[in-house]
Amino acid sequence: MVKKHLQKKTGIYHYVLFLMLTVAVGISAGWDFNFSRESDNITVDLKLMRAVFPKANHWVEISENVYLILSGNDTIGKGLLVTDNRGYGGKVPFLIGLKGDTIKKIQLLPNNETTEFMEYIKEDQLLAQWEGMEINQVLNTEVDAISGATESSNAIIRGMRQGAAQYLNEEQSHFKRDFLSISKDLLFLLVILLSLLMSHVGSIKKYRWIYLIIVILVIGIYTGKVLSVKQLYGWLSNGIAWRTNWQSTILLLMAVTMPLLKRPKFYCNYLCPMGAFQEIIHKISPAKKRNIKLKSSPLSLGEIYLALILISLVLGFKIELSYLEPFMVFMYKVAGIAMFVFAAVIAILSFFFNKPWCTFCPTGCLINKVHNK
Numbered sequence: 001m002v003k004k005h006l007q008k009k010t011g012i013y014h015y016v017l018f019l020m021l022t023v024a025v026g027i028s029a030g031w032d033f034n035f036s037r038e039s040d041n042i043t044v045d046l047k048l049m050r051a052v053f054p055k056a057n058h059w060v061e062i063s064e065n066v067y068l069i070l071s072g073n074d075t076i077g078k079g080l081l082v083t084d085n086r087g088y089g090g091k092v093p094f095l096i097g098l099k100g101d102t103i104k105k106i107q108l109l110p111n112n113e114t115t116e117f118m119e120y121i122k123e124d125q126l127l128a129q130w131e132g133m134e135i136n137q138v139l140n141t142e143v144d145a146i147s148g149a150t151e152s153s154n155a156i157i158r159g160m161r162q163g164a165a166q167y168l169n170e171e172q173s174h175f176k177r178d179f180l181s182i183s184k185d186l187l188f189l190l191v192i193l194l195s196l197l198m199s200h201v202g203s204i205k206k207y208r209w210i211y212l213i214i215v216i217l218v219i220g221i222y223t224g225k226v227l228s229v230k231q232l233y234g235w236l237s238n239g240i241a242w243r244t245n246w247q248s249t250i251l252l253l254m255a256v257t258m259p260l261l262k263r264p265k266f267y268c269n270y271l272c273p274m275g276a277f278q279e280i281i282h283k284i285s286p287a288k289k290r291n292i293k294l295k296s297s298p299l300s301l302g303e304i305y306l307a308l309i310l311i312s313l314v315l316g317f318k319i320e321l322s323y324l325e326p327f328m329v330f331m332y333k334v335a336g337i338a339m340f341v342f343a344a345v346i347a348i349l350s351f352f353f354n355k356p357w358c359t360f361c362p363t364g365c366l367i368n369k370v371h372n373k
Helices: 001-030 045-050 117-123 135-139 151-168 179-201 202-222 229-238 246-260 266-272 273-284 301-315 339-351 356-360 362-370
Strands: 056-065 065-069 074-082 094-099 103-107
Touching: 045 065, 045 074, 045 094, 045 103, 065 179, 074 151, 103 135, 117 151, 135 266, 179 202, 179 266, 202 266, 202 273, 202 362, 246 266, 246 356, 246 362, 266 356, 266 362, 273 356, 339 356, 356 362
Parallel strands: none
Antiparallel strands: 056 065, 065 074, 074 094, 094 103
16 A cells, blocks of 8 residues: 555656656747747848848848848849748748749758658659749649658648748638548547547457557558657657647647556557557467566666757757657658668567567657656
């Protein structure tokens, strides 16, 4: 009885510690707690302007985020800075270069999106679809998101609409909701409902292997809504884009709150596609399974991962955290060969060990550290 009481107090302590760290990092990263609009920290300099207009030598801001770009005394164009659109890892800012009212070039600015996603978007010529278009045509032109980099490409599409609406002083038209996006949302909510049923109704657990396949197909491949340390890092740095990424926000809330309802490691056991992938292999493998045991040390993996993230934030440098986890393999159009090799090694180990990746997973370690499990 005393032991359970101590564990409960320890769990509350870790919750408070986690919240304090989050707020502290958020404040240091510039959160202003203004939920209606986020502050902009984009540096406008000559290098940025010359990326769109090579002959530019100075500029004048004529209205908010709209710049008159000059070469000597001659006006050579206008620059429209878009900063409020949010993608998978945070803001996806860019500069729209206008020659008259025609879009000359769109220059992406530094962001926290996964490098492979942004390269894939460039290769798929998403930006080129607007270049040469009149700015007043943007609001009435439907551009489809890039499959495999949906969140990032949707952020750019939203940004183009926002920028055009601001420039034309018009109300932004609603973002297109097609059958594909609606079906993704409905399937995502269905899996959330199934996860709750699977964790509370014992009679349906015999169908768990079917449920695991659904998690891989829907959460992993179809919607791509997977919690990752890359995403957690972006949220700590830039705040949670809960309006545009409500699915991942729901996953995070369930990951943090369900253990309080006596469902420990809920996300890892029910909603993580990599966990489902390993468990399916576990079920079909005839080999005797063993657990991977780490040697005891003064610091847990969760504490080490958290320390690395905090240190990188404090020192002001960014690390490509997406390479630390194999989740990108579910976005197979974007994933490189190294990521498939990463996943193959996990698959082979899963034949002989119980969920080997879960022992080292940064996201799982950070989430479960909160509950001291």
